[in-house]
Amino acid sequence: MGTLDDLYITITSDELLFFVPVFYIKTVERKDSREEDIPFVDLAKLTGADEERKNSGYRLLLSHEGRTFALTAEQVGNLRTVPREAQRPLPDSVRTDENRYLSAIVPIESEDESGRELLAYVLDPKILYESAAAARPDLEEPKGNS
Amino acid sequence: MEYITAINENRTLYIEKNKVAAILAQPRIQRVPGAGANIRGISLYDGQIVVYYRLGDGEGCGIIIKTDEDGLMGITAEYPSQDDIEPSALTAVMPGIWEIKSD
Numbered sequence: 079m080g081t082l083d084d085l086y087i088t089i090t091s092d093e094l095l096f097f098v099p100v101f102y103i104k105t106v107e108r109k110d111s112r113e114e115d116i117p118f119v120d121l122a123k124l125t126g127a128d129e130e131r132k133n134s135g136y137r138l139l140l141s142h143e144g145r146t147f148a149l150t151a152e153q154v155g156n157l158r159t160v161p162r163e164a165q166r167p168l169p170d171s172v173r174t175d176e177n178r179y180l181s182a183i184v185p186i187e188s189e190d191e192s193g194r195e196l197l198a199y200v201l202d203p204k205i206l207y208e209s210a211a212a213a214r215p216d217l218e219e220p221k222g223n224s
Numbered sequence: 225m226e227y228i229t230a231i232n233e234n235r236t237l238y239i240e241k242n243k244v245a246a247i248l249a250q251p252r253i254q255r256v257p258g259a260g261a262n263i264r265g266i267s268l269y270d271g272q273i274v275v276y277y278r279l280g281d282g283e284g285c286g287i288i289i290k291t292d293e294d295g296l297m298g299i300t301a302e303y304p305s306q307d308d309i310e311p312s313a314l315t316a317v318m319p320g321i322w323e324i325k326s327d
Binding site for chain 2: 166172195
């Protein structure tokens with residue numbers, strides 16, 4: 079049986095699948111049109127989605143070391159148990175400073191009729207927070223004030 | 225020496241036949257956000273993660289190549305073929321992958 083550490087929520091962007099550790103998630107909500115008032119990361123923008131697909135319909139509020147930040151995503155899917163042993167490291171040849179927020183790859187079975195395996199990326203909330211805070215330092219809230 | 229040729233409109237590559245692990249029709253290659261321009265994507269083959277390199281513009285098939293480190297790598301091509309060619313006519317592109325010398 080899995081622990082909370084093994085539990086992830088599935089989000090999608092530009093037909094790619096990502097896992098966010100539930101441990102870091104405070105809330106998931108539909109994104110409205112108002113300006114973000116806390117540091118945030120737009121997953122579509124971060125992952126270089128096509129301009130036409132940059133449509134982030136959901137907002138996840140995450141907490142890292144007492145600080146809250148938002149991650150916007152195209153779609154939010156199911157909860158999934160992903161044990162540590164199912165996670166594979168990113169091959170060195172694809173790892174760059176630009177994708178440090180991808181902490182692992184997980185082979186999963188496609189939910190479409192093809193039944194083929196596909197690969198999901200595990201997101202590292204600590205690195206996402208660094209990106210969010212660096213982009214909008216004016217919005218960063220004091221530690222522990224969440 | 226026998227080679228599998230990866231034929232593309234703009235580039236033909238020669239892969240040492242004994243290093244070819246598989247030739248796949250329409251492999252499911254996924255983009256890797258933030259990866260270098262030389263990376264086409266990743267895919268699963270036989271339980272292993274295969275990195276596909278961007279060497280030419282073809283997309284019809286995937287050629288899985290054994291690496292010296294007991295791993296696998298991939299390239300894509302419009303279609304594969306087979307050729308017998310003198311190694312001295314070739315220049316290395318990557319380990320196990322060659323192309324015709326330009327001079």
